[in-house]
Amino acid sequence: MMPEKVLGKRINSPSELEALEQSIVAKRDPDKPCVVLCAGTGCRAAGAEEVVDAFREEIKQQGLGDKVEVKSTGCHGFCERGPLVVLRPKKIFYQQITKEDIPEIVSESLVNDNIVERLLYADPATGEKIVYEDDVPFYKKQTRILLGANGEIDPTEIDDYIAIGGYSTLAKALFQMSPEEIIEEVKQSGLRGRGGAGFPTYRKWESCRHARGAIKYVICNADEGDPGAYQDRSLLEGNPHSVLEGMIIGAYAIGSHEGYIYVRNEYPLAVRHIGIAIEQAIEYGLLGENILGSGFDFGVSINRGGGAFVCGESTALMASLEGKIGEPRAKYIHTVEKGLWDRPSNLNNVKTWASVPLIINKGAKWYSQMGTEGTKGTMIFSLVGKVNNTGLIEVPMGTTLREIIYDIGGGIPGGKKFKAVQTGGPSGGCIPEELLHLPVDFDELTKAGSMMGSGGMIVMDEDTCMVDIARYFLTFLEEESCGKCVPCREGIKRMGQILTGITQGKGKEGDIEILEDLAGVLRDGSLCTLGTTAANPILTTIRHFRDEYEAHIKEKRCPAAVCQELIQYSIIEEKCPGCGLCVKACPTQAITLVAKKQPVILDQSKCIKCGACYDVCKLGAVAKR
Amino acid sequence: MVTLTIDGREIGAREGETILEAANRIGIYIPTLCYHEAISPYGACRLCTVEVNQRGRVRLVASCLFPVEQGLEVKTDSESVRKLRKGLMELLLASCPDSERIQSLAREMGVAETRFALEENKCILCGLCVRVCQEIAEKSIISFVGRGTKRKVATPFFIPSEECIKCQACAYICPTGAIRFEEGKLVLPT
Numbered sequence: 001m002m003p004e005k006v007l008g009k010r011i012n013s014p015s016e017l018e019a020l021e022q023s024i025v026a027k028r029d030p031d032k033p034c035v036v037l038c039a040g041t042g043c044r045a046a047g048a049e050e051v052v053d054a055f056r057e058e059i060k061q062q063g064l065g066d067k068v069e070v071k072s073t074g075c076h077g078f079c080e081r082g083p084l085v086v087l088r089p090k091k092i093f094y095q096q097i098t099k100e101d102i103p104e105i106v107s108e109s110l111v112n113d114n115i116v117e118r119l120l121y122a123d124p125a126t127g128e129k130i131v132y133e134d135d136v137p138f139y140k141k142q143t144r145i146l147l148g149a150n151g152e153i154d155p156t157e158i159d160d161y162i163a164i165g166g167y168s169t170l171a172k173a174l175f176q177m178s179p180e181e182i183i184e185e186v187k188q189s190g191l192r193g194r195g196g197a198g199f200p201t202y203r204k205w206e207s208c209r210h211a212r213g214a215i216k217y218v219i220c221n222a223d224e225g226d227p228g229a230y231q232d233r234s235l236l237e238g239n240p241h242s243v244l245e246g247m248i249i250g251a252y253a254i255g256s257h258e259g260y261i262y263v264r265n266e267y268p269l270a271v272r273h274i275g276i277a278i279e280q281a282i283e284y285g286l287l288g289e290n291i292l293g294s295g296f297d298f299g300v301s302i303n304r305g306g307g308a309f310v311c312g313e314s315t316a317l318m319a320s321l322e323g324k325i326g327e328p329r330a331k332y333i334h335t336v337e338k339g340l341w342d343r344p345s346n347l348n349n350v351k352t353w354a355s356v357p358l359i360i361n362k363g364a365k366w367y368s369q370m371g372t373e374g375t376k377g378t379m380i381f382s383l384v385g386k387v388n389n390t391g392l393i394e395v396p397m398g399t400t401l402r403e404i405i406y407d408i409g410g411g412i413p414g415g416k417k418f419k420a421v422q423t424g425g426p427s428g429g430c431i432p433e434e435l436l437h438l439p440v441d442f443d444e445l446t447k448a449g450s451m452m453g454s455g456g457m458i459v460m461d462e463d464t465c466m467v468d469i470a471r472y473f474l475t476f477l478e479e480e481s482c483g484k485c486v487p488c489r490e491g492i493k494r495m496g497q498i499l500t501g502i503t504q505g506k507g508k509e510g511d512i513e514i515l516e517d518l519a520g521v522l523r524d525g526s527l528c529t530l531g532t533t534a535a536n537p538i539l540t541t542i543r544h545f546r547d548e549y550e551a552h553i554k555e556k557r558c559p560a561a562v563c564q565e566l567i568q569y570s571i572i573e574e575k576c577p578g579c580g581l582c583v584k585a586c587p588t589q590a591i592t593l594v595a596k597k598q599p600v601i602l603d604q605s606k607c608i609k610c611g612a613c614y615d616v617c618k619l620g621a622v623a624k625r
Numbered sequence: 626m627v628t629l630t631i632d633g634r635e636i637g638a639r640e641g642e643t644i645l646e647a648a649n650r651i652g653i654y655i656p657t658l659c660y661h662e663a664i665s666p667y668g669a670c671r672l673c674t675v676e677v678n679q680r681g682r683v684r685l686v687a688s689c690l691f692p693v694e695q696g697l698e699v700k701t702d703s704e705s706v707r708k709l710r711k712g713l714m715e716l717l718l719a720s721c722p723d724s725e726r727i728q729s730l731a732r733e734m735g736v737a738e739t740r741f742a743l744e745e746n747k748c749i750l751c752g753l754c755v756r757v758c759q760e761i762a763e764k765s766i767i768s769f770v771g772r773g774t775k776r777k778v779a780t781p782f783f784i785p786s787e788e789c790i791k792c793q794a795c796a797y798i799c800p801t802g803a804i805r806f807e808e809g810k811l812v813l814p815t
């Protein structure tokens with residue numbers, strides 16, 4: 001009898017782990033057809049769960065029950081096109097599938113060897129239909145070292161992770177490396193924290209290792225409060241063991257036996273998957289006491305955060321873990337010395353932890369070949385906004401903004417012009433077209449007045465008003481500021497009021513200077529980084545789009561025709577046949593019909609600028625300026 | 626013991642002491658609003674900000690929280706410090722224009738008027754009352770509720786507390802008279 005069966009499933013040594021890996025791999029035929037379905041939160045919202053069930057049913061019905069496998073995985077990244085399915089081993093890629101498509105997919109592509117043409121992805125640039133996943137431009141230009149496994153494993157099956165070499169790095173770390181050697185490897189790799197600040201990971205680990213105290217903590221920051229960001233969620237949902245493995249290796253290097261994963265409560269699937277992963281890892285003896293028989297103990301608990309943006313800040317997160325109000329405190333004494341319950345604590349982002357097994361497994365040299373001088377490795381961005389292909393992308397640091405937006409993102413839809421890209425989350429900044437050649441790395445984005453943040457990237461086209469955008473982010477920050485310190489609480493409020501005034505045509509000469517003064521007070525006076533960086537959206541838009549501010553303030557004009565109070569609707573007489581559609585649509589009877597085949601008349605004094613006429617006119621006879 | 630300089634004066638200080646404590650001890654004035662020597666520092670008003678040179682790295686820090694260290698050079702009244710304090714007082718003056726304490730501090734910083742629309746708050750959310758209730762009265766009757774500009778000092782659900790021993794320490798310590806006792810009852814800041 002196999003010893004693993006006798007002792008439950010506990011693995012007691014690296015060689016037992018290796019044996020288990022081999023036995024799992026041996027049982028699997030890499031050429032066996034497998035339907036891989038993305039069941040990440042994005043695709044679930046588009047109906048993926050239904051599709052998974054329907055596939056299983058249909059495969060049985062068409063008599064392929066034991067010949068085809070069905071795997072439901074975490075997020076593949078191309079959420080916009082979901083639900084997604086990949087037919088392995090060939091990796092045929094179908095997108096936006098529904099339950100109704102399934103009988104055809106099974107009979108055509110599984111029973112037979114044909115392609116269902118209409119479900120293929122068509123390149124918006126060329127119209128060309130693409131058969132294989134790897135040829136889709138969205139994926140082709142990516143380097144998915146962190147996200148790649150999401151498309152290969154069922155995140156609720158630890159065996160899937162072990163089959164791709166999972167936890168073998170942990171065995172290597174525990175049995176072949178000293179804590180110092182691990183820290184040295186992380187140092188050589190150049191890894192910098194992916195939570196936003198880009199702090200060298202090894203320095204934190206080293207300080208925490210050397211900090212005085214018998215009890216130390218390692219913590220995973222999965223608060224991810226930036227609106228629109230879901231990189232961390234996707235990793236936790238799609239490959240939770242990679243995060244766990246990184247944390248265990250880090251804990252061993254630091255000398256910690258207790259860890260926390262602070263994950264926002266709005267991420268039920270991530271919470272579930274990481275919970276299952278922890279249970280399975282404990283069952284296998286990869287977590288808990290005497291891990292893999294090494295004598296090293298480490299346990300992890302999950303803590304569900306309430307979802308405030310500021311709770312992602314390190315000291316606020318620790319206060320929240322302690323059960324206190326999640327508000328920041330001064331970090332003059334670093335958290336690696338005195339953090340959670342005043343004990344040495346090492347906090348890293350989800351992506352940072354997930355990078356660790358890769359670095360220890362493949363080596364610092366491999367990792368540091370990717371990226372720029374100052375920023376190594378890859379970064380996951382959530383690419384959203386006015387861009388053809390939205391979704392999660394992973395690229396080597398140093399990829400230019402242009403490559404991301406045009407080669408991967410497929411450019412701007414509807415033939416519109418690019419205007420700016422906002423990076424770094426709510427306190428990031430807007431980068432104009434002239435700077436699209438910038439390579440993404442921590443220092444370059446900071447130099448441009450923006451930041452990496454945790455990888456938000458919002459593309460904006462010519463129809464975006466930059467003053468309005470700044471106002472939008474400030475409003476978010478005003479609501480999310482904890483309110484503890486004066487500059488942040490009062491300063492953001494005042495900046496918001498001034499920006500709102502400008503967008504309403506109440507801007508005054510000198511407003512820009514007041515905004516700049518306030519930005520200085522926030523930068524110099526705020527207690528935490530939320531406040532010190534809060535003015536970035538304003539400062540970058542003033543820097544790169546000052547003329548737009550001036551048009552609003554001096555001419556009471558919104559060049560992008562977004563700010564309602566500053567827009568004027570008018571009838572283009574040559575184009576108007578007097579059909580009367582707008583007359584019916586106008587809620588205030590501001591438009592009157594004169595006679596058939598004569599242009600209508602718009603009374604500006606009655607117009608409330610709702611835009612109903614503009615939306616309803618099919619002939620483009622209503623002008624918005 | 627460590628040695629540091631504050632405004633050019635070299636002084637010895639106990640490890641763990643803050644810059645503010647060390648400065649106060651030798652009679653150097655640093656303005657404060659959310660600090661009281663009897664309770665733990667909080668770092669909310671930022672008025673006590675000073676400029677430090679820490680092994681060549683110059684930055685602005687809150688002196689009520691920043692611990693002294695060997696060789697630290699502190700300037701309590703540099704150009705950038707003055708500018709920041711002015712900015713803070715302009716914001717506070719707009720928020721609580723009727724408070725005498727705020728008015729006098731604003732004058733002290735050379736702020737005659739504010740460029741912002743006036744509000745009518747009394748509470749400046751310095752948290753002195755919350756801390757005195759927690760640390761001196763050991764009652765924690767009041768606490769902060771809400772975030773950002775919605776932050777308030779309150780009892781749970783704004784219901785008058787049975788546990789309040791009416792020691793009135795909160796009313797005594799409040800710099801703006803925002804929290805009061807009227808006819809023996811606690812009146813929360815509005």
Ligand SMILES: Cc1cc2nc3c(=O)[nH]c(=O)nc-3n(C[C@H](O)[C@H](O)[C@H](O)COP(=O)(O)O)c2cc1C
Pocket residue numbers: 192193194195196197198199201221222223224225226309310311312313314315347348349350352353454528529530
């Ligand atoms: C307002 C605010 C929100 C933050 N939110 C997050 C977050 O959601 N996730 C995260 O990893 N880091 C967040 N951070 C950064 C953390 O404070 C901290 O730097 C990071 O978790 C450290 O991990 P790293 O070294 O791996 O980057 C936030 C910081 C601030 C100021």
Ligand code: SF4
Pocket residue numbers: 310327328480481482483484485486488489526527528529530531532
């Ligand atoms: S900067 Fe803002 S979020 Fe940070 S402590 Fe001050 S008020 Fe709170």
Ligand code: FES
Pocket residue numbers: 656657658659660667668669670671672673674687688689690
């Ligand atoms: S006295 Fe230091 S921040 Fe208020």
